Amino acid sequence: MFEDKMTDSFEALAEKEMAVAFRYYNYVREFHGYLCDSLDLVFEDDCGDFDPAYAPAEKEFPPAEGIDENSTAKAVALDKMTRTIHAYETMRTIVAVLDKDGVENAAKKRGMLQDTHKFALTSIAEWFPKPSIWHEFDEYAQKQLDEQSGDAQCAALLMEPLSLESAIHKIFVKQKKCLEKFLPQKIGQLKKLQAEMENFYKGKADWSSRFRRGELTVLAARPGIGMKTFALNVAENVALDDGKGVVYFNLDNSGVQRGEQLLCQRANVDYCKIRVDSLDKTETQMLVTAVGEMIHSHLRIEDAADMSLTELAQKARLYKQLKVLDVLIIDYLHLLKVRSSVNRTESLRMAIWTLKNLAMELHISILLLCPLSRKNSAEQERPQLSDFIEVPGVTQEADAVWLLDRAYTRTHRDEDCDKAELAIIKIADNSTKNIPLHFTRKRGFTPNF
Template sequence: MSVLPRQTTSTPDDHAPEIYDDPFTGRRPPQDIESERITLGSMILDEQATIDCQNAVWPEDYLLPAHATLHRVIVEMRGRGEQTHPQLLCAELRRLGELERIGGPTAIAQLIQSVPTAASGAYHAEIVHECAVRRRLGEAGVRITQASHAGQQALDELLSNAAAEISAIAHGTDDDGDFVTPGSTMASTLAAVEAAKTGTGLTGLATGFTDLDSLTSGFQPGQLIVLAARPGMGKSTLAMDFARACSIKHQVPSAFISLEMGINELNMRLLSAEARVGLHHLRSGNVTDDDWARIARRLPDITAAPLYVTEAGDTLGAIQAKIRRLKNKHPELGLVIIDYLQLVRLGGRPAESREREVSEISRSLKLLAKELELPIVALAQLNRGPEMRADKRPIKSDLRESGSLEQDADIVLLLYRDDAYEPESPRSGEVDLIVDKHRNGPTATITVANQLHYSRFVDMAEDLS
């Protein structure tokens, strides 16, 4: 499995640690190969050890590329609900063309033999991660030194780039950097604006929409809800409505993983919906005194909300790790939203097809929802099917790269706005929430009011009041 020149210490002990020098510099980077082996061996042997180690170490943290490959494959197999005992792991590695590169079945056996107990995996994973951070700091130091000696950058630029390098490493080692709350980000959003337990008797999590809650009894733990629409229909807006109902109205922690929009855009939508300030006013900075007063009234509730947002991580493994870490830190986590599914990648290996890749992702998200006992709302794009029909209303077979999406989803919720196709429609301002699949109940079409100028949807009765 060695990919770097190996040197053994002069200690006569047969168990002397392996040491690898950088072949280009001849220097010895921070490393603990034995901890890398124990980490991987523990992950092979035990599912809980995989979760614990995955929370502490990333594939790129390993010194040996073969170890990084093994980590990715183990995590992907566990994510699909598969066992990783040696025969199955070797079979998967052989299928991927990686078995001989990592050293064959003998290397797998040696990893397992290195494990004193699977419970020690997380401890050794922390050591692996610490060595990786130390290596990154050393590499950053070399780059900063080279840039400083070159004398080609202005001092301000040199200092800025150096700080950015160190900051990127520091944030990458801090779990708190995975998700941020409105309270920690709203100040920068407001600056950007100025510059340019539900109590309802539901068995699940309240969505904020009376008729939808009545139909579903709320989103249930373990459910995968696929929320799909053509671009521009408002699926991200509806997803944020769910998050607002969960975390601002009911103070239940929720997570919003945005692969499309940045923190400021999400915060502006949050402010617009809660304070009833026009989203276009916030984007342009054309905020009146009355708008600021509305924002001030709602800001305490918004910034206190346990709404955790991240815009980082677009691979399935990274998303799973982030959600598990958040669940471990906040066991009461009640909702996860992923915006959107087609932007998620498997990572680590090429898929047979994009449809197969999306299918594996949806299946893994369903298993994660069951494991963590919370609903996961995965946004998805529809194909052009509705535009090809006289009746533009979507159906669940319009799901792009659908694969097993329909099979895995407990609820398929489709959005349709008649006025998106006919601006003069008599149904202007109305939005249909089409429950096209409901594993545990009836399907129906629920009509709500479109208040996209406030970046939200509301019940029809609320809109008329």
């Protein structure tokens, strides 16, 4: 099943399954509600107000608390699948408690030829949809339901309550039997698909879940590790996979190059081939597809070499007003222009403090890149918080620090394939989470679960 579903996004698949489940659920509730209400004559003599007013599935199965337009694709898809399964499980409960004999006996005791009942049965027949809605039923069952539906429509046109009652009860009994067989199988299939979805998302970066609104995160690495490449991987995942608004401010005036690099990462094409114009037909088509994805996303890469920190903040506020900014990436700290008469260390500290306040003001997440000093081979070691001694504001103002490290190795197919690791340090409680990564020249950094 998993391979068959990979052509569609799981979010779209969950949306489709949920729409079908809700349609079936509304049908089961309304049809059985109309049937039972009419046979028990629970409504008043004024049949013009006949309205059982059952709550539709959309209201009975709302999104879980915390699921909104800012939720990740993973959270949305799994929530929709959970609601779908819940709807089918509730249908199964409704069908199980329906007692056809009890309903029929109650109807016989009440009498079937009353004008109100005649009106009710006619109303049911007019509302009653074609049984072909149940594509999952076997062919023989669908044929029987089609015949019984035709009998019900004829009885309604001829205004024959007893014939109409008989046809509707046959439909009722057949559907109950089919549903009792179909629902457990369907629930089992959906739970299997849900497990496949969870396994699929375990292999995705899901960097959106690592960011919190109103927080400043600092990404640091030594030269040559690939900090900018990793930042582009984050931008790609958050904007193109999760649909969030991402603005990437490039302070060294190489925004075009960053955009080309991101396109190649998305298309899984070697960036060097763009530089020397040696793309084949397949690679060109892959890049065209990636361009289409970027055009329809809220991802912006801007050259901001001559932009002061004040101007950067104003531009961020404008993007926020346009509702296309959830995550702001700044490349990088030491290129920020801060108007201050104090020394460089104090200026950088002031810049970090300003960005922290900007994140809280705009209720966005900010990822600030910060290169660490190079170490000679004798003292080369993994980056750590003590490396920020030149910029003390990082450990005081930042909410989290991401430390990227990479070990160089060579693997199959003559392709650079390195092991990497991201250490996420929460400043508040000094807790650390290490995430293993996998680096390739084409794709950049991906989780290595």
